Amino acid sequence: MLTEKTMEKLRILAESAKYDVSCSSSGTVRSGKKGMVGSTVGGVGICHSFADDGRCISLLKVMLTNYCKYDCAYCINRRTNDIPRATLSVSELEEITMEFYRRNYIEGLFLSSGVVRNPDYTMERLTAIVRDLRTVHRFNGYIHLKTIPGASQELLAEAGRYADRMSINIEIPKEESLKALAPEKDHKSIFLPMAQIQQGVLENKEDRRRIRHTPRFVPAGQSTQMIVGATQETDRDILQMSSAMYQQPTMRRVYYSGYVSVNTYDPRLPVLKQPPLVRENRLYQADWLMRFYHFKVDEIVDDTHAQLDLDVDPKLGWALRHPEFFPVDVNKAPYEHILRVPGIGVKSAVLIVNSRRFNRVTSHHLKMMGVVMKKAKYFITCGELTSTFSQPVVGINELRPERLRPLLLSKSQQQQAAREQQLMLDFGEDK
């Protein structure tokens, strides 16, 4: 029974949900089942569309209601804001999800909610919807459920039986800043449910070892998000928090959300003309270095470099601080060292290691494999003595980092300045 009214509610509740940047449908493979509709593909999931802001649309990201009794300063839905409010009925939400899914618009549902009455009441309603989707609508697609801070462990335990992923956002890394902006929240209200979900996942793994058909509990693990640029926290504060998060076995993804000045009237918040997109992009790059490039957080940021360099990416930044590590011999060096060369990504590093068993890899090969030679040439040797365009006769150690840095900048900086306005890195995706 959907009507024009439903349309308006969906519009309002999507607008309210959109500042949560997580959208991915990654982390769990589940093929179709007889009598059910849907599957999950694992890997990076599937993005079904890309909005005009370039962000991936994988899940139907929507709030059940944007009424909220809390007053988090950074949030568009805080109770003191005068915005249109709406609540979708349970049946409306379920019908939209199913019909969108069957038309291949989405991979599933990402459901969150403002806090109404109390956390348990809210969490109960969310849980009822995901239970319905699984048991009544026989929905086998992806479900990401936002946890309500302060909800009871029993409810989390039930919701986790139906959800693929659960998340609770840290938003602000330091507790004192969090409390200053979100008086109803503290670290405990965030980390306790995280720990409980984690415990649920680990216990479930144990159970499944003993009894094979035990249903899975939050199979795609957890994710979280931090807002960037709303408070004084440095990149070091943020990345150390991420690194600590990734130590937890069920934490799959940390997202970074450049603060959009939604509540300009609040003196506790900065007024930003534009969200800090370059900084956000650098944080994602740093995050990738930790997850796929074997970097430790202290190698990326430290006391003297508490903020990421906005002009160069963090991998190049590290390389410029560590000339002694180079040159790397692509024909001999271990995979982990090749990964550290600016201009060589995971894909080309794998190709190099696979190919060099057959013959010596030359700079021509590197180019063909997709290595960005403009950057990489200062950091490698490939044993060519006389090739005309290839051999880095002058590498980072001959040039010294101070002189190399502007070289790598000057060529690309204008382009880069333009490009950074138009970020190409897709933060919606896992790997």
Added chain:
Amino acid sequence: MLVYLFDNTLDGLLTAVFDSFFLHQQPEYLLTDGDQMPLFADEVHRVNTNSEKAERVWKGLEKHLSRDGLRMITISWLSEERTLNQPLFNFICKVFRLPALSGIERNASDPDVLAVRNTCRRVLHEQLRMKQFIRFQKAKDGTYLAVVSPDHNVLPLITSHFQDRFNDQPWLIYDAHRHYGYYYDGTAAPIHITFEDEGAAPFDLTNGDLDADVLSKDDALFQQLWRTYFKAICIKERLNPKKQLSDMPRRYWKYMTEKKASPDDELHGEGEVG
């Protein structure tokens, strides 16, 4: 200079490999009708496609190549790119000529391997795009229809995904460019179908719209809901059309509910004119 001419089928290409070993020849060129003949083609051998010979070559490949290597051949072939013919032929010949080199399909420093690999990558990329961007419309009889026109012949690669996911709903995915589709009736394996008279099919090949008299009652509403959602989810402060285009190239838009010209737009347009 020796030129082999073949019929631009995979069996033909495998037969060409057979001939070259049988005749102890190493053709410089593998061409197909319509390709530009090289200036100094002093000898031309026309390959007679023979499925038995092709089969024997394939059996041989199965012995020497990993599953990934074999998939690289079949998938890259779906690219339908003529520029693949020569490197693919060379690659297969190398597999037999250097049987001791196991894992040759992973040697990206070999230009032929790299060309086949890259073609394969492009095909796989596009089949993913189909899984992303296919949009179904629901007909009155409960069948879900999607029209596509991919650059490569990727339909055979995606039917199992859609069958698995939508196992309880009948669907038809139709390639308007290649004039065939796969129909799944909700139970049995999807079947290859063509229309005798494509023009009489109850949908518009240019935008994937079902004819009004067969469209199910609520479909227009759900399409509009989806467009509403699509607009609402965008953060205006972060507009980034460049990234949108690189992840969702314009050539796919014409069949996508949220991007193709919609009835909502038309109303708008008329308003402006009036």
